[in-house]
Amino acid sequence: MGDGEPASQRVSPLKNFVAGGVAGACLLFVGHPLDTIKVRLQTQPKASSGQLLLYRGTYDCFHKTVSKEGILGLYKGMGAPLAGVAPMMAISFFGFGLGKQLQQGKSGKALTPLQIFLSGCLAGVFTTVIVTPGERIKCLLQVQASGGAVKYAGPIDCAVRLYKEQGMRSVYKGTLLTLIRDVPSNGLYFLTYESLKNFMTPEGQSVSQLSTPKILLAGGIAGILNWMIALPPDVLKSNFQTAADGKYRSQVDVLRTLLREEGPRGLYKGFNAVFLRAFPANAACFLGFEFALKGLDWLTPSR
Numbered sequence: 400m401g402d403g404e405p406a407s408q409r410v411s412p413l414k415n416f417v418a419g420g421v422a423g424a425c426l427l428f429v430g431h432p433l434d435t436i437k438v439r440l441q442t443q444p445k446a447s448s449g450q451l452l453l454y455r456g457t458y459d460c461f462h463k464t465v466s467k468e469g470i471l472g473l474y475k476g477m478g479a480p481l482a483g484v485a486p487m488m489a490i491s492f493f494g495f496g497l498g499k500q501l502q503q504g505k506s507g508k509a510l511t512p513l514q515i516f517l518s519g520c521l522a523g524v525f526t527t528v529i530v531t532p533g534e535r536i537k538c539l540l541q542v543q544a545s546g547g548a549v550k551y552a553g554p555i556d557c558a559v560r561l562y563k564e565q566g567m568r569s570v571y572k573g574t575l576l577t578l579i580r581d582v583p584s585n586g587l588y589f590l591t592y593e594s595l596k597n598f599m600t601p602e603g604q605s606v607s608q609l610s611t612p613k614i615l616l617a618g619g620i621a622g623i624l625n626w627m628i629a630l631p632p633d634v635l636k637s638n639f640q641t642a643a644d645g646k647y648r649s650q651v652d653v654l655r656t657l658l659r660e661e662g663p664r665g666l667y668k669g670f671n672a673v674f675l676r677a678f679p680a681n682a683a684c685f686l687g688f689e690f691a692l693k694g695l696d697w698l699t700p701s702r
């Protein structure tokens with residue numbers, strides 16, 4: 400690991416915001432098909448005695464989805480994340496940049512790994528405001544398509560109906576689990592990326608000159624480590640957000656029920672789809688970010 404971020408690499412939170420939006424679009428385009436498979440696997444009903452599971456695994460889910468719904472079936476529910484992921488990543492990179500700036504102040508001192516981690520955690524707090532409703536709508540749409548019955552016509556219809564039926568509480572169902580998922584995972588995400596970038600930068604060179612393969616590698620690994628700690632709360636969140644009203648008494652009840660019915664393995668449901676997606680999607684995300692930042696620096700050289 401490097402010794403934290405060199406002061407010369409400070410970037411304005413505003414540029415982080417715009418480049419983060421581009422990063423989010425890249426993340427979504429590469430990652431959404433595997434996200435659909437992940438959510439379908441995580442939320443498929445348990446097989447009752449004598450019945451077979453709807454999907455036997457990642458490949459089976461991919462195959463059934465593509466043969467029944469075509470390739471576009473993998474992009475189901477993408478409207479909500481498109482409106483949500485680009486702003487989410489914009490806010491995430493903004494929060495991260497702000498966290499770094501707040502801790503660095505005018506001192507210009509390099510940040511320690513703990514300070515970089517905390518800046519990432521701040522990003523996770525900021526993003527929850529839009530991630531929770533975005534994930535609620537996305538998961539409901541992804542699951543309804545695999546279940547047959549169509550209740551919501553699309554993301555807007557889903558948002559409006561959730562709000563009309565039970566108000567903001569319903570739109571924000573799963574907030575605590577989203578925070579538990581996103582605060583530490585954002586910390587680890589950004590810490591990994593920044594540390595790997597510093598580590599891979601040859602002596603005497605600037606991190607901004609890092610080659611494309613190295614950016615892809617650092618971004619991909621950041622995505623994998625992020626999901627190592629994000630997956631268990633993500634499974635709980637997906638189940639809680641898509642459950643019929645009254646199925647769980649609280650967010651803790653989801654954990655109890657899952658452990659009782661499926662054991663600790665249940666917390667890593669959708670593992671293959673998540674980890675197949677994590678590397679390419681996050682590699683694309685950070686590459687999009689770095690390219691956008693270079694473009695912004697070219698357009699407006701002052702920080």
Ligand SMILES: CC(=O)O[C@H](CC(=O)[O-])C[N+](C)(C)C
Pocket residue numbers: 426491581584585588622625626629677680681
């Ligand atoms: C848990 C999650 O959504 O991770 C994001 C990347 C991905 O693979 O979707 C990144 N972030 C930690 C910034 C939310």
